[in-house]
Amino acid sequence: MANRSCHLAGVASARCALYTAYLVQERNRHGRASTPKSSRGEREGRAKQRAYCIAATPEEPNLQELHELLETAGVAVVGELTQRRETPHPNTYLGSGKLQEVAQLAKAADANVIVCDDELTPRQERNLEAELGIPVVDRTAVILDIFAGHAHSADGKLQVELAQLEYNLARMRGLWTHLERLGGGIGTRGPGESQIETDRRLARDRISALRRRLAELGAGRQTMRAERERAKLPMFALAGYTNAGKSTLMATLTGADVEIRDRLFHTLDPTTREMELAGRTVLATDTVGFIRKLPHQLVKAFGATLEETRRADLIVHVVDASVSEEEMSEMLSTVEMTLDDIEAGDQPRLLVCNKIDQADEERIGQLRSLHPGAVLISALKEIGIDELRERIEAVFLDEMQAVDLLMPFSAGAELAELHKLAAKIEREDTADGVRVQAMLSADAAARYERFAVANSGGEA
Numbered sequence: 001m002a003n004r005s006c007h008l009a010g011v012a013s014a015r016c017a018l019y020t021a022y023l024v025q026e027r028n029r030h031g032r033a034s035t036p037k038s039s040r041g042e043r044e045g046r047a048k049q050r051a052y053c054i055a056a057t058p059e060e061p062n063l064q065e066l067h068e069l070l071e072t073a074g075v076a077v078v079g080e081l082t083q084r085r086e087t088p089h090p091n092t093y094l095g096s097g098k099l100q101e102v103a104q105l106a107k108a109a110d111a112n113v114i115v116c117d118d119e120l121t122p123r124q125e126r127n128l129e130a131e132l133g134i135p136v137v138d139r140t141a142v143i144l145d146i147f148a149g150h151a152h153s154a155d156g157k158l159q160v161e162l163a164q165l166e167y168n169l170a171r172m173r174g175l176w177t178h179l180e181r182l183g184g185g186i187g188t189r190g191p192g193e194s195q196i197e198t199d200r201r202l203a204r205d206r207i208s209a210l211r212r213r214l215a216e217l218g219a220g221r222q223t224m225r226a227e228r229e230r231a232k233l234p235m236f237a238l239a240g241y242t243n244a245g246k247s248t249l250m251a252t253l254t255g256a257d258v259e260i261r262d263r264l265f266h267t268l269d270p271t272t273r274e275m276e277l278a279g280r281t282v283l284a285t286d287t288v289g290f291i292r293k294l295p296h297q298l299v300k301a302f303g304a305t306l307e308e309t310r311r312a313d314l315i316v317h318v319v320d321a322s323v324s325e326e327e328m329s330e331m332l333s334t335v336e337m338t339l340d341d342i343e344a345g346d347q348p349r350l351l352v353c354n355k356i357d358q359a360d361e362e363r364i365g366q367l368r369s370l371h372p373g374a375v376l377i378s379a380l381k382e383i384g385i386d387e388l389r390e391r392i393e394a395v396f397l398d399e400m401q402a403v404d405l406l407m408p409f410s411a412g413a414e415l416a417e418l419h420k421l422a423a424k425i426e427r428e429d430t431a432d433g434v435r436v437q438a439m440l441s442a443d444a445a446a447r448y449e450r451f452a453v454a455n456s457g458g459e460a
């Protein structure tokens, strides 16, 4: 975890210096991006980052989530200051009085980084650093940092790198405008300008290369998906707020060996597994979690990965129900908004309230009355799992139709496939072949139509 912290400091005041080192190294290695060696060395020896948190919000401030993000990033929180205001100050995020307070309190708490709960404009960030005299990092940088540390697949790593480059590029531009204003004299413009121009060009080149590579990987996924499409297995995606228990539920439902950790954004790359549901094979996909103020670079970057969610026949929305109704509603609406953003807003939904082992009777009653369609479960303690399986099956069954088929004995392969695809299958060997009565999805029913027994099977 300690190695998560260096990047945070690096992104802030030394962002451009670090970034230049990164790009120089990039040039030398002609390879994939990684953290510069010097900074890796620093990581090991560096004392823990001590963050002082700030937020400007019109609502009741709550920095609990930022604290959790920082904890996940391996950074200690030493204090916080919030200001109730309609909109953040355009130049300095907080008002000037509050800024002075922060400067004193952060110093007294021996903080070595200020972390802001919102994404800052490059200008706000620069001004804050100038006023406070210590590095300032925003929520987006923290989330990007966590994603960078948790990405495992080639695809995930490239997507995070792309998001980080885009974020940094905006800041380099910011710094450049700043220099431009400062400069104007002999010696300040030329070299500075060309260095930053070069860096920006390199960053842009790298962005194009990453986009190309991601497009290639996307094409590969398309092929894999085409194979799956052929099998026409119904699929559901487990979606929801980060840390809701999606991976735990995935493991409980499918026995998949997915990693489960009490930290935010543990899962980044989707995992898909087969599972049996009433004798039929369906696919379950565990996906990346969402969060309030998810950096837009990441929504876009993970668009490719989230294709899995988009093409699911059902989205099982998992929410942590052990928290208050107010907090839960906020998480529910964040997830719904993000699903809309990634164009997965129209799929059928099943709401699953997880962690009910942590909820008392009163809260369970409240959940039942406020969310009558939801399934209450504990993925960890395996409570309510049978009911959940039945509810998922019911959604799939709803979209199925009854078929009555007569298949020749020679159609062994089709018959075996039918067993995977069909629900409620009944078969009987007759003199003319195998008579099969079952429920099939519309797609599959169309493919088996040539075996249909005349005048039947259309009752749905």
Ligand SMILES: Nc1nc2c(ncn2[C@@H]2O[C@H](COP(=O)(O)OP(=O)(O)OP(=O)(O)O)[C@@H](O)[C@H]2O)c(=O)[nH]1
Pocket: 241, 242, 243, 244, 245, 246, 247, 248, 249, 259, 260, 261, 262, 263, 264, 265, 266, 267, 268, 288, 289, 290, 354, 355, 356, 357, 358, 377, 378, 379, 380, 381
């Ligand atoms: N008490 C309780 N804890 C649970 C339950 N389900 C999951 N957890 C815990 O919640 C934490 C997060 O679980 P995960 O399954 O990793 O959550 P996730 O939604 O996959 O999280 P990300 O991948 O980080 O978005 C872990 O510490 C789990 O043990 C539950 O039913 N009850």
Ligand SMILES: [Mg+2]
Pocket: 246, 247, 248, 259, 260, 266, 267
């Ligand atoms: Mg997970």
